[in-house]
Amino acid sequence: MLTGLTIAVIGGDARQLEVIRKMTELDSKLFLVGFDQLDHGFTGATKGKIDEISFNEVDAIILPVPGTTIDGHVDSVFSNEEIVLTEEMINKTPEHCTIYSGISNSYLDGIVQKANRKLVQLFERDDVAIYNSIPTVEGTIMMVIQHTDFTIHSSEVAVLGLGRVGMSVARTFSSLGANVKVGARKTAHLARIAEMGLKPFHLENIEKEISASDIVINTIPHLILTAKVISTLPSHSLIVDLASKPGGTDFRYAEKRGIKALLAPGLPGIVAPKTAGKILANVLSQLLVSDLTNGRKGSSS
Known part of the structure; x- marks a missing residue:
């Protein structure tokens, strides 16, 4: 009390x-x-x-x-x-x-x-971040469905970062039938991605690895989706940036290329x-x- x-x-x-x-x-x-x-x-x-x-x-x-x-x-x-x-x-x-x-x-x-x-x-506490990853994932699924004209099932999904949110996002999209690959830098994270049955890749190779992605979900809170990286994406790709503002995406260049890029921090407070x-x-x-x-x-x- x-x-x-x-x-x-x-x-x-x-x-x-x-x-x-x-x-x-x-x-x-x-x-x-x-x-x-x-x-x-x-x-x-x-x-x-x-x-x-x-x-x-x-x-x-x-x-x-x-x-x-x-x-x-x-x-x-x-x-x-x-x-x-x-x-x-x-x-x-x-x-x-x-x-x-x-x-x-x-x-x-x-x-x-x-x-x-x-x-x-x-939000620096593991318990809060892990619990919050649940409504974050649900909100991400909602946004992907609203802003694409194809199913999540069989789509090519790239998740950037294997933090507490990235892990939940990757696991859930895989369970929905997507082909999920996850980018990280730490060798321990790359090993965990492989253990989860997903395809790991080092973020040094991001341009090559995400070039066929239908959906890119970023959880890294610094500029990772640069103009150079975005230039490799198919025109129909959707970027959902879950990182805290200002996100990790060059939104100006994404718009210039005609690629839909959504900044979506704070999803738990919006969807649930x-x-x-x-x-x-x-x-x-x-x-x-x-x-x-x-x-x-x-x-x-």
């Missing part, structure tokens, strides 16, 4: 509703910022503006999956209010206060470090926000119970 803990949930999308619901069930005191257009309320939760938060009483701050923008703004689909999280606000929090975000950037890292607070990036929200809520509740309860005990001793 989180009885006695004060948590500020600042901004977000439909995924945050599951987080709020879970925090309410666990008896925490909630202050919600960026939810003024939300129709229903939550018992024990108070809606307000960010400058109305008593930060000196806040044990935890929960930010949306994208965290903040590079200038400190926090987006919310449930409000038109301008929400900015500042270093001054973080400085007012108790020393044990922990900030939770899906991902981070230089701005968020900076204000948290200067305040000497703890920042937890949920309820499931994605429950994943975050369950992990957050475990972390809050262990980290913050222990932290408060430590600060009071």
Whole structure:
């Protein structure tokens, strides 16, 4: 239980509703910022503006999956209010206060470090990333079906990267009957791809290896599908880039070549926000119970 803990949930999308619901069930005191257009309320939760938060009483701050923008703004689909999280606000929090975000950037890292607070990036955790790969794969299948005029079965699919998402994508498309090859750099990853019954290739040979691909799915968060690589693809190819913005694709050149290239980060929050929200809520509740309860005990001793 989180009885006695004060948590500020600042901004977000439909995924945050599951987080709020879970925090309410666990008896925490909630202050919600960026939810003024939300129709229903939550018992024990108070809606307000960010400058109305008593930060000196806040044990935890929960930010949306994208965290903040590079200038400190926090987006919310449930409000038109301008929400900015500042270093001054973080400085007012108790020393044990922990900030939770899906991902981070230089701005968020900076204000948290200067305040000497703890920042937890949920999407760096294996459990969150692996659970999230499930709705990500389903969303990828949906996008491929919507944007092609051929079946996944028997199509030539190239998956770039064998991280937690890449592995799930490759396995699922193979189970749907696609001919899947997977590009990676580490020898251990190449061995794992072969063990999975898929065709491995080293990314040094990407131009040759994907030149016959009907579908290319990228999970690598840096430019891998360059103009030179894209120039080798058939004109009917579809690129689905699952990497975080700005992705790993030269979208300008893809458009010039007439190849459809879709940047699709954050698919769990789009195709299955309820499931994605429950994943975050369950992990957050475990972390809050262990980290913050222990932290408060430590600060009071």
